Amino acid sequence: MKVVEIKVIFDSDSIEDTQKEICDIFYGFGATGLKIDEPLKTKNPLDFYKDEKQFLMVDYAVSAYFPMNPYSQRRNDLIKAAFEEKFNDRDDVVFTIDFYEYDEEDYQNSWKKYxxxxxxxxxxxxxxxxxxxxxxxxxxxxxxxxxxxxxxxxxxxxxxxxxxxxxxxxxxxxxxxxxxxxxxxxxxxxxxxxxxxxxxxxxxxxxxxxxxxxxxxxxxxxxxxxxxxxxxxxxxxxxxxxxxxxxxxxxxxxxxxxxxxxxxxxxxxxxxxxxxxxxxxxxxxxxxxxxxxxxxxxxxxxxxxxxxx
Missing domain, CATH: 3.40.50.150 (Vaccinia Virus protein VP39)
Structure with a gap:
């Protein structure tokens, strides 16, 4: 069994509001679990090495996870279209959307450390x-x-x-x-x-x-x-x-x-x-x-x- 991660990386004039808008779109497609990443806020470069989870958080991003099934490509296209309709004509938000496929075992292990x-x-x-x-x-x-x-x-x-x-x-x-x-x-x-x-x-x-x-x-x-x-x-x-x-x-x-x-x-x-x-x-x-x-x-x-x- 494979799992699809759909990750939206973004920047915005209002990070909190945009983050909520992204989450709402994912929930509208039936996501029940999201991963939210935020950049590490520190003036000390050594802080990056104290926490691997924080070290990986270098962008604002929201990820949703869906099981692979015969309708995955259709679902992915619809989700991408929903984000484009929401944000493409706005000057206050820039974003990219990426799709990753994992074997179920890799997906399980990637979560465990966090x-x-x-x-x-x-x-x-x-x-x-x-x-x-x-x-x-x-x-x-x-x-x-x-x-x-x-x-x-x-x-x-x-x-x-x-x-x-x-x-x-x-x-x-x-x-x-x-x-x-x-x-x-x-x-x-x-x-x-x-x-x-x-x-x-x-x-x-x-x-x-x-x-x-x-x-x-x-x-x-x-x-x-x-x-x-x-x-x-x-x-x-x-x-x-x-x-x-x-x-x-x-x-x-x-x-x-x-x-x-x-x-x-x-x-x-x-x-x-x-x-x-x-x-x-x-x-x-x-x-x-x-x-x-x-x-x-x-x-x-x-x-x-x-x-x-």
Whole structure:
């Protein structure tokens, strides 16, 4: 399996604003993990040699990673066209876009030197498998191998989900994670006491990554199972106490059409991956379904909803 890195190197009159615009374009194409590089700010040349990660950061850049598939070239062309449409006629931004292909093993190893345990919510710590970490009282540790999983839990859309989950999932709950990606939310559900956990994803690589990450966290197939399929199409005649979906807003709108097939009466729905501009449309559709919005959590430009069925 190969992985494509799409890297945008840029300079701008407003670095932070342009960086956000680049990230938004990548997220719009379904990226769930980004790498952001910034030049090292130092007056001491010796500082360059103290940290290999910083030494490599000599430009402003944002990289997104996508699995190779038969549609990769089409996707790459569309992403390049989106950046050209956004920036080509502007005087405040200059950029280049490059494409790199890696064997999956090389992609995995290239990340390992830069990743460390990270606390992503009140309870959850995401720990790369090759790092040591001693949890503090009440912390829940998720073992993850991000080399195969696009996203490590640090992105606001995932951390918002985890925060809502740890406040609302009860022992014995049944949970489905729609668009599971790395399986991080399935693992979190099990650590919060859920006992009947499903995950779905349309990406075969994501399904394989999730299976491996469930194994790393010693979660058996009796408790949690992941399926290859579109949204809830693989779930037959089963309803859940909690439905979680950390996916794009447009996909959430599709899921809403069939949401009552998978959520129990008075069950909970957690939606994340919603960019601020899309929130009014999501709220409108949720309320038209007769669902009750219990909470809206915010982190930067991202929003997550807790909903009662």
């Amino acid at each position: 990743l460390y345990p990270e606390k992503v919510s009140e309870k959850f710590v995401v720990k790369p498998t090759w790092r040591e970490y001693e949890p503090e009282e009440n912390e829940l540790v998720i073992e993850l191998d991000p080399g195969r999983a696009f996203g490590t839990g640090s992105h606001p859309t995932t951390s918002l989900c985890l925060k809502i989950m740890e406040e609302n999932i009860k022992p014995g709950n049944s949970v489905i994670d729609v668009g599971t990606g790395s399986g991080i939310l399935m693992i979190a559900a099990e650590k919060l006491g859920a006992t009947d956990i499903y995950g779905t994803d349309i990406d075969e690589l994501a399904v394989e990554a999730t299976k491996e990450n469930l194994e790393l966290n010693k979660i058996s197939s009796d408790t949690a199972e992941v399926y290859l399929g579109d949204l809830i199409s693989v779930v037959k005649d089963k309803q859940f106490d909690v439905v979680v979906a950390n996916i794009l807003a447009d996909v959430i709108l599709l899921l809403l059409k069939d949401i009552f097939k998978v959520v129990k009466k008075d069950g909970l729905i957690i939606f994340s991956g919603i960019i601020e501009d899309k929130l009014p449309e999501i709220v409108k559709q949720v309320e038209e379904k007769g669902l009750e919005i219990l909470e809206i959590k915010r982190d930067k430009e991202w929003r997550a909803l807790l909903i009662k069925a």
